[in-house]
Amino acid sequence: MPSFAQSISTALQLLGSADPVLWSVVARSLAVSGLACLIACVVGVVLGAWLAVATFPGRGALLALVNTLLAVPSVVVGLVVFLLLSRSGPLGFLGWLFSFQAMVLAQSVLVLPVVVALTRQVVEDAQQAHGEQLQSLGARSALRASLLAWDERYALLTVVLAAFGRAVSEVGAVMVVGGNIEGFTRVMTTAIALETSKGDLPLALALGLVLLAVVLLLNVAIALLRRWRERVEGDAPMPLGDAVLRA
Amino acid sequence: MNSVLALQAAQVRFGSRVVLDGVTLQVALGERVALVGSNGSGKSTLLRLLHGLLRPSAGTLLRDPAATQAMVFQRPFMLRTTALNNVALGLWIRGESWGQARTRALRGLARVGLAELAGQAARTLSGGQQQRLALARAWVCDPAVLLLDEPTASLDPHAKREVEALMAEFAAASAAPALTMLFASHNLGQVKRLASRVLYLERGRVMADLPVLDFFDAACLQQHSASAHAFVRGELLRGALWHGRHTAVESAPWPCGFRALRLVAWRRCCVACRFPLRRPGRS
Numbered sequence: 001m002p003s004f005a006q007s008i009s010t011a012l013q014l015l016g017s018a019d020p021v022l023w024s025v026v027a028r029s030l031a032v033s034g035l036a037c038l039i040a041c042v043v044g045v046v047l048g049a050w051l052a053v054a055t056f057p058g059r060g061a062l063l064a065l066v067n068t069l070l071a072v073p074s075v076v077v078g079l080v081v082f083l084l085l086s087r088s089g090p091l092g093f094l095g096w097l098f099s100f101q102a103m104v105l106a107q108s109v110l111v112l113p114v115v116v117a118l119t120r121q122v123v124e125d126a127q128q129a130h131g132e133q134l135q136s137l138g139a140r141s142a143l144r145a146s147l148l149a150w151d152e153r154y155a156l157l158t159v160v161l162a163a164f165g166r167a168v169s170e171v172g173a174v175m176v177v178g179g180n181i182e183g184f185t186r187v188m189t190t191a192i193a194l195e196t197s198k199g200d201l202p203l204a205l206a207l208g209l210v211l212l213a214v215v216l217l218l219n220v221a222i223a224l225l226r227r228w229r230e231r232v233e234g235d236a237p238m239p240l241g242d243a244v245l246r247a
Numbered sequence: 248m249n250s251v252l253a254l255q256a257a258q259v260r261f262g263s264r265v266v267l268d269g270v271t272l273q274v275a276l277g278e279r280v281a282l283v284g285s286n287g288s289g290k291s292t293l294l295r296l297l298h299g300l301l302r303p304s305a306g307t308l309l310r311d312p313a314a315t316q317a318m319v320f321q322r323p324f325m326l327r328t329t330a331l332n333n334v335a336l337g338l339w340i341r342g343e344s345w346g347q348a349r350t351r352a353l354r355g356l357a358r359v360g361l362a363e364l365a366g367q368a369a370r371t372l373s374g375g376q377q378q379r380l381a382l383a384r385a386w387v388c389d390p391a392v393l394l395l396d397e398p399t400a401s402l403d404p405h406a407k408r409e410v411e412a413l414m415a416e417f418a419a420a421s422a423a424p425a426l427t428m429l430f431a432s433h434n435l436g437q438v439k440r441l442a443s444r445v446l447y448l449e450r451g452r453v454m455a456d457l458p459v460l461d462f463f464d465a466a467c468l469q470q471h472s473a474s475a476h477a478f479v480r481g482e483l484l485r486g487a488l489w490h491g492r493h494t495a496v497e498s499a500p501w502p503c504g505f506r507a508l509r510l511v512a513w514r515r516c517c518v519a520c521r522f523p524l525r526r527p528g529r530s
Contacts, residue, residue: 130324132300136317137384138340147336151326232368 010202011209022203026210029187032100032174033167036107040115040167041160043108048119049145053127063120069113078176081106085177098179103187106173111163118159122152154229161218168214249276251314251392251427252297257306259292259451266292268451269306276391277425279418281432281442281459285478289451290431294318294394297429314391314427321397323381325369330361333369334384341388355387356380359413375406382413393417395430399437411437435482439463447475483508 014022051063083089085097085105096102126148134144149156171189178185180194188207195204252274259267267289274280274297282290295301296308298318310316317337325333334352339345356362359379364372369380378398385393395414399407418428418441432438438445438459445462447455455475461467462475469476 132295133320133324135300136298136320137337143340147326153327 007201007205011205014202014206015209019206022206022210024183025186025188025191025207028100028185029168029189030214032103032187033107033164036104036111036167037160037164039104039108040111040163044112044115044163045119045149045156045159048116049123049149050142051116051120052123052148053131053141053145066113066117066120070117072110072113073172074110074170075172075176077110078106078173081109081173081177097177098181098185100178100185102177103174103185106177107167107170110170110173111167114163114166115159118162119149119156122155122159123148126152154225157225158222161222165215165218169211250274250309251276251311252429253307253309254297254303255307255309257296257303257308259289259296259301260304266451267296267303270451270453271306272446272453272456274392274427274429276427279428279430279441279443281430281438281445282448283432283435283438283445283478284448287450288448290448291396292451293448294396294429294431298394311391315388316392316394317385317388317390318394319378319381319385319396319398321400323377323384325372325377325380327368327370329366330369330372330380331356331365333380334387337384337388351387352383355383358386359383360409373406375402375409378402378406378410379413382410382417386417390426392427392429395428397431397433400433407434411441415441433482435463435479447472447478449474449478480508484511 051059051066081102082097084091085094085102086092087097094101096105123145127144131144131148134147139147169189171193174180174185174187175190175193178187178190180186180190186194188211192204192207192211195201195207250273252272254270254272257267257270257272258265270289270293282293284290292301296303297310298316299308299310300318302308326336331349331352334355335345335348338348338351343351353362353365356365359382361372361376361379361383364376369377372380382398398414399410402410414428414430418426428441430441442459445455445457445459446453447462455462455468455472457468457471461471463479465476465479468479
């Protein structure tokens with residue numbers, strides 16, 4: 001077995017050599033997670049914004065359920081989607097099991113609670129702070145939710161990035177529903193798991209480095225976005241003037 | 248008398264806490280009503296109730312359906328977009344097309360002296376400018392009733408004067424139909440300058456409801472409500488000490504019957520400043 005330093009060195013060589021196997025796995029991984037994230041965000045932002053302003057019996061229970069789903073292990077999500085897509089399952093007619101679509105579906109289901117819960121939190125905070133003023137302008141709850149979600153678009157973009165981070169780094173769900181088939185459903189995380197078990201540490205490390213770089217880039221993007229937003233759109237609190245002095 | 252707003256024995260509860268209790272009130276067209284009282288006395292709750300943001304837990308609220316209402320808050324909320332779009336938003340929500348709303352919003356911005364800042368992000372404006380923007384947003388909706396919740400409370404003195412001048416202009420300019428204005432304020436000078444009628448609230452109850460001249464007449468106020476008298480006395484002294492300057496004490500418009508306080512305030516200022524000045528003359 002090669003030493004850690006040898007593995008790192010080989011991994012860097014692999015990254016530099018434009019290895020087609022490596023980069024096809026990376027591209028598939030980004031495509032699956034990106035698409036899953038897109039689907040989850042379209043549904044999740046609408047659902048989360050609605051949950052933030054809606055009042056109905058059982059809302060508390062629904063919020064508890066969404067918050068519980070945040071902590072569901074990805075293999076459990078994979079198992080549920082597997083059962084849904086299996087030949088005898090309700091979605092078996094689609095014939096998606098062990099395919100790209102199955103992995104997208106599994107990751108969408110996995111990430112959806114994250115988007116819903118975080119969007120709900122962001123919009124609900126905004127609603128508590130400013131909802132009354134929008135209501136005073138005549139905005140009803142659906143319009144209020146839309147306006148507040150739009151106003152919190154940078155915070156929601158952070159939610160999107162966080163969701164993508166969760167999707168791209170999970171291994172359980174895609175392993176169960178995708179089957180880790182080389183050239184078809186092998187993504188970065190499943191490839192890392194497989195190559196490590198095979199003892200091919202350089203490839204696993206190279207993929208791990210790419211994964212780390214993706215997460216790092218996401219974090220940098222979030223930080224830059226936040227800084228730009230503060231500079232361009234003036235998020236500083238209003239001057240308090242003599243209200244503070246009086247206090 | 249044409250009543251645009253009426254409350255009958257209205258009560259507002261938040262859980263077990265009674266915030267407004269048995270408030271009966273009629274506001275006539277064109278009146279300028281000031282709500283005064285300590286923090287937590289129910290001024291903001293009363294304004295929110297009158298604007299329909301709260302429902303009374305008991306009692307009734309009657310609003311003239313033909314009278315459009317607008318409300319300005321102490322800390323106005325501005326969306327992350329331009330000043331122009333923020334003003335146009337109110338009109339758009341009320342059903343105007345976006346283009347028409349922006350045209351009218353531009354007129355509103357010009358009205359409050361912010362036309363040149365129309366394209367600037369609203370949140371980058373100063374507190375005073377944002378408050379003027381909020382006034383423009385209310386004004387473009389052409390309200391018959393304008394409610395203002397301490398609109399100058401968190402502003403510096405200069406911005407405070409600008410906003411107050413706009414409030415006075417709005418009240419004076421809309422002659423037909425007359426603008427009905429209700430505002431909460433801690434600033435008794437502002438109340439005296441802008442209001443035609445004053446409501447004093449204490450622990451959710453209206454303890455005094457008087458024309459402005461009577462409210463600032465010590466004997467009359469004492470006769471109506473000892474607690475309102477004590478409040479005004481305390482506020483005047485606090486105001487004098489807040490300024491901490493003899494000049495402020497001397498130039499302040501001490502209301503009728505409260506002039507004896509002036510000497511007390513002057514003495515306290517002397518102690519506070521450790522700088523004796525001439526005794527103030529009669530105003």
